[in-house]
């Protein structure tokens with residue numbers, strides 16, 4: 001990159017927030033998908049005004065800009081594949097206002113999800129979207145991917161809580177979408193358009209969102225099954241029981257075994273474990289709801305179950321679920337890639353069984369652990385392999401083709417429930433939506449970003465990147 005541009009960037013944000021240090025460039029070159037791209041410069045703005053000036057400069061010189069929160073993306077979302085500027089948003093991390101009467105909080109995009117909830121807890125409120133990465137994910141990144149998580153079944157995903165956004169468009173113009181009112185139908189719902197836009201339309205610089213009363217009571221029950229299909233049937237039973245649990249998660253045998261070893265927990269030998277949790281403000285209702293879920297799941301013939309009686313027991317159950325991914329990372333030969341297919345809930349039992357057979361179909365050059373938010377149809381089949389070995393890398397991409405083209409899409413599902421298209425799922429976009437819808441998305445992209453500087457060469461909206 002021209003030294004003149006680096007100097008101009010330093011004039012905007014100050015010398016200390018512009019870095020061309022190779023180590024920093026390296027640190028910002030990846031997420032946990034198996035791709036890499038090197039920026040020319042890392043820039044850390046601290047205000048909307050700075051972001052606006054940076055985007056004006058980038059647009060004038062047609063320099064690619066890659067917004068980045070904490071980089072916990074798993075799809076190649078923030079990777080700077082064409083060089084240019086990584087716009088690291090983590091210094092814009094102020095909680096600006098909590099309006100207790102209107103139950104809304106205004107934050108900058110670099111606020112970490114758990115920090116926001118820590119702030120809200122003493123007031124008796126919380127921001128419900130709860131990704132497994134909540135101790136690192138930024139609210140800006142959660143908007144970028146419309147993050148979901150363990151509580152999406154009852155509480156929805158990030159977009160369901162966002163009321164308005166301040167966004168800097170390429171060229172530097174600052175707009176505000178949405179409103180402070182609970183209801184408004186006066187626009188094309190640009191707020192939701194930016195949710196899951198993966199940094200391809202503009203840079204989010206302020207977020208206004210609703211908060212929910214924090215539940216006072218929880219009931220959690222764990223089920224163990226000797227057969228993966230039976231566990232899938234239990235999920236379908238619970239979902240059609242008339243109760244919407246707060247969480248309904250699955251962990252398969254491999255994930256459970258590695259999580260048990262990783263945490264030192266003594267988990268029973270089983271093909272799958274389910275965690276069902278109800279929550280609310282009225283104890284009797286929370287109790288009644290778990291009883292209904294319990295009876296529904298029991299019809300699928302679990303071999304064992306355990307009602308978490310204390311907060312400690314409940315936390316232990318969640319610790320096992322949350323350890324599934326880091327445990328698989330630890331036991332992987334090198335690469336661990338958490339995938340993200342979603343299917344309609346009645347298809348979950350078939351999907352689970354078919355997913356488990358994928359390694360056989362690629363000569364066992366990859367292995368798979370399955371866990372996820374099965375209650376809303378979202379599974380995270382997690383592949384272990386070594387991306388440095390060409391045969392294994394090829395087998396991994398073949399496994400993805402099988403998973404998305406032969407399992408998720410024919411079942412009426414989607415290639416990504418919450419992690420985004422990024423690089424890894426680019427080639428499935430046309431399979432899922434057809435060329436006409438992808439053309440419409442390209443049109444939207446051109447309206448916002450005619451010079452294609454925002455997170456360019458990513459799957460959304462083009463759907464044509466071969467990786």
Ligand SMILES: Cc1cc2nc3c(=O)[nH]c(=O)nc-3n(C[C@H](O)[C@H](O)[C@H](O)COP(=O)(O)OP(=O)(O)OC[C@H]3O[C@@H](n4cnc5c(N)ncnc54)[C@H](O)[C@@H]3O)c2cc1C
Nearest residue numbers: 069070071072073077131132138140141144147148199204
């Ligand atoms: C262990 C683990 C568990 C996870 N569990 C879940 C889960 O349960 N549910 C779930 O949904 N996801 C999950 N994720 C994925 C990931 O954590 C989420 O997508 C998260 O929201 C990303 O936040 P981030 O700050 O790391 O964003 P990044 O990874 O830095 O960026 C994500 C995307 O948003 C864009 N972006 C970032 N900031 C802005 C901004 N200010 N303006 C415009 N665009 C921006 C980026 O360009 C990129 O496309 C998990 C990841 C890990 C590693």
